[in-house]
Amino acid sequence: MDEERGFSAKSVFLSFLLGGIVGAGLALLLAPQSGKETRAKIKETAEDVKEKAEGYLKEAKGKVAGILDKAKETLEEKKSAITKAVEAGKEAYEKELSKDKEQEG
Template sequence: MADEDKSTSVGTVFLSFLAGAAVGAGLGLLLAPKSGSEMRENIMDLTDDALDKIKGFTKEAQSKIMDTYEETKDLISEKKTIITSAIEAGKEAMDREKEKYKQV
């Protein structure tokens, strides 16, 4: 639950940062005295930079998700083995106790 809150918080902060950067860049472009072609080039550069950052964030998030998936899968497998062993030990103990009472 805490990890979910943490990842939501990181995503929210990142998106807020991108939105702020886009607004700031847009205002800077609108207020700067440049020709139309220069402004379009600047907008394209900013768009490319934003896309690169988004791709990087996406790759990092995907990597973390896959790592968490693998860790969880391993943990479940480990716990399943422990539980299966405990159940088997319980069955064996019950069978031994049944045999004791049959002999009495």
């Protein structure tokens, strides 16, 4: 149903994640703490977000690499099947030509 409206699960998840990050940042900024404590918490949160983003990126790269490997394998299989079919077609054509020449001669 979300797909029909143009929203994918990925975009909803990323929106949720971004909203959580913004909310956490605002909570840190508005909490009654000293500036030094607030900056330390913001830095810590930013580092956590960076680590999570790097993890998601690494995971996505792994999935893409797997998909590409599978696509290459499938392409090679199809290419091989087409090559065999073309060769079989050539052989059949040449057999028919030789039959025609034998019948003429």
